[in-house]
Amino acid sequence: MTFARYSKYKAVDVPWIQEIPSHWGFQSIKSILVERIEKNSPIKTKDILSLTMDRGVIPYAERGGGGNKAKEDISSYKLAYPGDIVLNSMNVVAGSVGLSKYFGAVSPVYYMLYARNADVNIGYYDKIFSSTVFQRSLLGLGNGILMKETELSGKLNTIRLKIPIDKLNIQYLPLPPVDEQMKISGFLEEINFKVNKLIQKQEKLISLLMEKRQALISNYITRGIYKNTPLKESNVEWYGEIPAHWEVTKFKFLLNESLQYGANESGDAGQEGWPRYIRITDIDSDGNLKNESIKTLNPELAAPYILKHGDILFARSGGTVGKSFIFDGAYGESCFAGYLIKASVDSTRILPEYLKYITESHMYWEYILGTQSQSTIQNVSAEKYARLPIPLPTIDEQHVICKKLDAVCNKMNELVSKSKESVSLLQEHRASLISAAVTGKIDVRELA
Secondary structure (H helix, E strand, O other), rough: OOOOOOOEEEEOOOOOOOEOOOOOOOEHHHHEEEEEEOOOOOOOOOOEEEEEEOOOOHHHHHHHHHHOOOOOOOOOOOOOOOOOOEEOOOOOOOEEEEOOOEEEOOOEEEEEEOOOOOOOOHHHHHHHHHHHHEEEEEHOOOOOEEEEEEEOOOOEEEOOOOOHHHHOOEEEEOOOOHHHHHHHHHHHHHHHHHHHHHHHHHHHHHHHHHHHHHHHHHHHHOOOOOOOOHHHHHEEOOOOOOEOOOOEEEEHHHOOOEEEEEOOOOOOOOOOOEEEEEEEHOOOOOOEEEEOOOEEOHHHHHHEEEEOOOEEEEEOEEEHHHEEEOOOOOOOOOOOOOEEEEEEEEOOOOOHHHHHHHHHHHHHHHHOOOOOOOOOOOOOHHHHHHHOOEEEEEEHHHHHHHHHHHHHHHHHHHHHHHHHHHHHHHHHHHHHHHHHHOOOOOOOOOOO
């Protein structure tokens, strides 16, 4: 859909906007929004709110696992009210901002901003604060905020340097007439609703495909591919019955050497001639190796951790715990980091590819989820991996099973990739429309 532009524009001395409609104003944040500075002392509420990247401001009890733990003494917390823009002063450039629907106590690192007068529609300014183009314009206000990839999750987070409120307050924002602010906000709410519906459909399709894929894998690695095969009890709760001629053995008996933890080194960025340093962040959620932010390791330090063709890496901690990756040598000489465990299997008894499929089955994940240490972060030790029960067909059957699964799973993977690409394009389209609407690049007055 093509949107009309305003008839006249004027230049503004702000790089992230450059121009706005000629009848719009342009004022500092302090002239438009007011910081709410109200502490929860004496205690006015025991309801704690949490600011999330994907859901905005929600009750702390609904946020699930992860994130910082709330303090028991919340008298030092600030108060947020319905209609406040809540932003994390240490993470706003990464999108940690949202419009509160609740009254509650929030972390002292949050800023709460509300409309200064009736000429300000808070929904419009929430959309500005939620736009990527504005968030990125704040880079540098916190004495040099940079983006950083975390070691465990691989997600981009900010180095935690607080943006002072006095620096934030002097940033300039557009000030359209309030009726246009309302129309822009309403238009973007409608766009957001429609895009979310489309994304939900794609995500449901992805979920169904992944469930079907996992069910198929689970069936093959417990029943094989031959019909009417006599079965026997595996004596393992997760596997149930398996073909009578298969055996069940512990993972440790299928190894050429003991499971090995990775190196506890930081690595360097792309030193020519050094082995690639594979970290837990290099393995994506699908168990594939990413080729971004590649690290290398000094050859002397890397020597005890050099990978051989067919070695399998298991993630032992964090959000990727349980994921596996087969090293096939395509990445050149490589070694591996801490939070990963290396397995070198006896390929005369088990194929690395067959083992990889086992790690994608329902039964494998029942074992992993039932053996995690929950003290601080998710963790599965080498000892627990070593005790993993493995249903073992003959090598010839493993070859056939892997060939059958490759054919079917590759088709499903293509469908999943297309759906993920659709989600990404929808998100990009939404972000583009938000930036265009709040900065006056499109005229939505007749559309909202």
